[in-house]
Amino acid sequence: MKLPKHKKNAPVRVAPPSMEAQSNSEQSLKEWLEREETVADLHFAKQAEEYIDRPYRTIKNCTFSGSTFAECQLKACQLSDVRFENCDLSNISFAESSLYRVEFVSCKLVGTNLGETTLNHVSISHCNGMYINLSMSKMNQVSFRSCDFRNGSFNDAKLASVELPDCLLIEADFSHTSLRGIDLRTSRINGIILTLADLRGATVSSLQAMDLLPLLGVVIED
Numbered sequence: 001m002k003l004p005k006h007k008k009n010a011p012v013r014v015a016p017p018s019m020e021a022q023s024n025s026e027q028s029l030k031e032w033l034e035r036e037e038t039v040a041d042l043h044f045a046k047q048a049e050e051y052i053d054r055p056y057r058t059i060k061n062c063t064f065s066g067s068t069f070a071e072c073q074l075k076a077c078q079l080s081d082v083r084f085e086n087c088d089l090s091n092i093s094f095a096e097s098s099l100y101r102v103e104f105v106s107c108k109l110v111g112t113n114l115g116e117t118t119l120n121h122v123s124i125s126h127c128n129g130m131y132i133n134l135s136m137s138k139m140n141q142v143s144f145r146s147c148d149f150r151n152g153s154f155n156d157a158k159l160a161s162v163e164l165p166d167c168l169l170i171e172a173d174f175s176h177t178s179l180r181g182i183d184l185r186t187s188r189i190n191g192i193i194l195t196l197a198d199l200r201g202a203t204v205s206s207l208q209a210m211d212l213l214p215l216l217g218v219v220i221e222d
Contacts, residue, residue, distance in 0.1 A: 012163040014143045015121040017081040017101045020061050029064075033057050115153075135173075155193075174198055184208065 025032070025042040032039045033054040043063045052072040060080045068088040075093060080100040084107050093113040101121045109129040117137045125145040132152040140160045144167055152172040159177065164187055171191040179194070180201030189208060204212060 012141060012143055012161050014123050014141050015101055016123070017083050017103055018061075019063070019081060019083070022061065022063060029059075030054075 020041065022041050022043040025044050025047075028047050029039065029044055029049050030052045032042070033052060036057075038058040038060065039062060040058075040060045041062070043065070044067055046066040047064070047068075049067060049069045049072060052069070052074065054077075055073070055075040056077065057074065058078040058080075059082055060078075061082075063083045063085070064087050065085045066087065067084075069090075069092045072092045074097060076096040077094065078098050078100075079094075079102050081102075082099075083103045083105070085103075085105045086107065087104075088108040089104075089112050090108050090110040091112065094117055095113050096116045097114075098118045099120070099122050102119075103122070104124045104127055106126045107124075107128075109124070109127050109132050111131045111133070112129065113133045114137055115133045115135045117134070119137060119139045119142050121141045122139070123143045123145070124147055125143070127147045129147050129149045130151055132149055134157055135153045136156045138158045139162050142159075142162045144162070144164045146166040148168045149172050150168050150170045152169070154177050155173045155175045157174075157177045159179070159182070162182060164182060164184065167187040169184075169187050169189045169192050171193065172189075174192060174194040175198060177194070177198055178201075179199055183203040185203060185205045185208070189204075190211065199212065
């Protein structure tokens with residue numbers, strides 16, 4: 001049954017990073033993390049970061065632009081008021097980390113591991129996130145916009161105030177993740193992996209509904 005208008009979820013309102021004055025860093029993030037528990041107030045431009053393995057660190061009020069990350073592990077870290085733009089974060093691990101007011105803009109996130117993370121006020125836009133891992137994550141006020149998440153893992157996640165406009169979700173795994181209140185009409189969901197219970201309460205187009213008929217239990221709205 002279609003929900004009455006007054007019961008529909010409120011729009012997602014993601015707070016952007018609160019940026020303060022930043023100094024241009026001539027040193028790499030790895031060099032900072034090797035001697036500091038907290039890295040703050042820095043701008044990293046076109047840095048080539050390699051072999052970082054520093055868990056339980058804090059990064060705040062930092063911008064990364066045009067940087068690449070290879071063989072990097074930032075497990076259980078705290079990121080707040082951070083912006084990544086035009087960066088390659090493929091296969092980096094942020095597993096079990098906490099992200100608050102973080103933006104990823106036009107980044108490469110192929111195979112990026114965000115499993116078991118907590119995301120609050122996070123924006124990921126115009127990114128290549130094929131094979132991204134967000135399984136068992138908790139998301140609140142999160143916007144995924146115009147991203148390629150083919151074959152991504154979103155299974156067993158908790159979504160509250162999340163949007164996915166204009167995304168490629170082809171063969172993405174949403175099993176055991178409730179999509180109630182999420183509008184999928186502008187995204188491609190061919191081969192999406194989920195159950196009837198996962199899909200119940202989502203909004204899809206009539207064309208998408210034809211592909212999802214075996215599952216039923218969806219809101220059809222054009």
